[in-house]
Amino acid sequence: MEKSVAIEARGLMKRYDNDVAIGALNFEVLQGECFGLLGPNGAGKSTAIRMMYGSSLIDQGDLFILGLNIKNSGREIRSQIGVVPTEDGLETELSVRENLILFGRYHGIEKNLLHRRCEDLLKLVKLEEYADHRVPELPVGFRQRLVFARALINEPRILFLDEPTLSLDPSARQWVWNQIQNEKAQGRTLLLTTHDMEEAEKICDRIAIMDRGKVLAVGTPRELIQRLVGTQVIELQVPRGDLQYYLSRLSSHNFAFQVVKQQVNVHLKDNDDPQRVMNLVQGISLTLRQSGLSDVFFKLSGHDVRDELI
Ligand SMILES: Nc1ncnc2c1ncn2[C@@H]1O[C@H](COP(=O)(O)OP(=O)(O)OP(=O)(O)O)[C@@H](O)[C@H]1O
Ligand SMILES: [Mg+2]
Known part of the structure; x- marks a missing residue:
């Protein structure tokens, strides 16, 4: 059976003032795959992913998430996606558990269900012992675990992750890789950005190589290596x-x-x-x-x- 398309970008463009940050991106992400946008600093990865998770407006082109047009179905799309952004936006005055509850409320999740889900997620990311600690008390790797849990609070079908392992030590990085693979095994679609070649090769099924706002090639890491070099x-x-x-x-x-x-x-x-x-x-x-x-x-x-x- 053919897999359905989870994300479809057609001629996606973004300008900042008069500078083109993204020039006519075209690609498709299939349901259940882990797709990477790979490129150096300034390639336009964050600009592209932000448009996909709805925190940046599209200047030109079309973007469909789970078959819904982002221009008129933003709210419905947001209910079906989870985001791990580069700037985590955690509430530093609140505890780990309170951060999850707060985010669940934004999604309008019913109180009892939310509390159950929150405890399950704390277990999943192994933060039960830290549940009552405030965010600034967490080591960086644990903070990223919390961001992961937060992204899963609405049981999303797609996870967007912007440089999820940036500034993590090797063991925290490995934890994120394992988690990404677990989420894929659950049937979720993942789209992540990275400038880390090893990360892209290890965890992505397919990648789009980006540079200076353009997609230069799309394929599995193996295909791209064999075909091009x-x-x-x-x-x-x-x-x-x-x-x-x-x-x-x-x-x-x-x-x-x-x-x-x-x-x-x-x-x-x-x-x-x-x-x-x-x-x-x-x-x-x-x-x-x-x-x-x-x-x-x-x-x-x-x-x-x-x-x-x-
Ligand atoms: N808010 C903004 N205002 C103006 N220019 C911006 C803004 N955000 C990004 N840019 C510019 O758009 C281009 C793409 O930036 P973007 O942050 O999307 O790249 P990136 O691939 O995520 O890079 P990095 O690896 O540094 O995160 C860059 O030239 C950047 O300077
Ligand atoms: Mg970026």
Whole structure:
């Protein structure tokens, strides 16, 4: 059976003053998948996700969430989605439990049901012992658990997460990854933003690679890697003066490569023998490794994901 579409963006655009932050985004997210918007700082990830969860207006284009048009069904959509924003907006004067109750009331959840759900969620995110602590007393990782619980208070069908692991330590980060996978196993659809290649590769079924307000490619991490850069990379440390010589040698043997600062990355397809490259560049120091999404990103954007944009 074909999966139905949970999110559909058609020609989505956003301008801030006269600057285009998002230029004509098109993509579909299927129900039950974990979809990632992957891109560096300023790519437009937060702008895009905010339009999807209804905290930023669309300038142009169409956006459908669970088949509903966001322009006229905002209230109904909000009742079916949960949000983990970058700025958590927790009430710092209130306790963990009170934060959940308050949020449940916004959703109009009946009192007894809300209290039951609140206790279940505290258990789920393992914050029972902290239920009566005020928010500022929580370590950052636990605070993020509370934001997760808050996002689930209305049993949403879609979860939107804007950089959910930003500034978390490795164990808190792993907790978020596990939680995302659990929510997917429950049948929820997840859309998250990240600039972390490892995160995208590990937890997303499909990703849209974004840069400077545009989607450059959409696919599963594996598909994108195989299609765009092949399975393996040989990194060559070529002395500056010899660069042109080696580049023309690689070109004349039809190898695909990218020059990343002082390094040449040669991309190997499944049936390429690394030895053929090694024979061409004898005496040059080299490393053979598996390709990753950062290679895909560089190929599509022409710059490293860690580069500051000017
Ligand atoms: N409220 C705003 N007013 C004006 N410009 C904005 C605003 N929010 C974002 N921008 C601009 O829009 C572009 C996209 O920003 P956005 O925050 O969506 O990117 P991002 O991919 O989420 O980046 P980051 O990784 O830093 O969170 C940037 O050029 C940014 O400066
Ligand atoms: Mg952002």
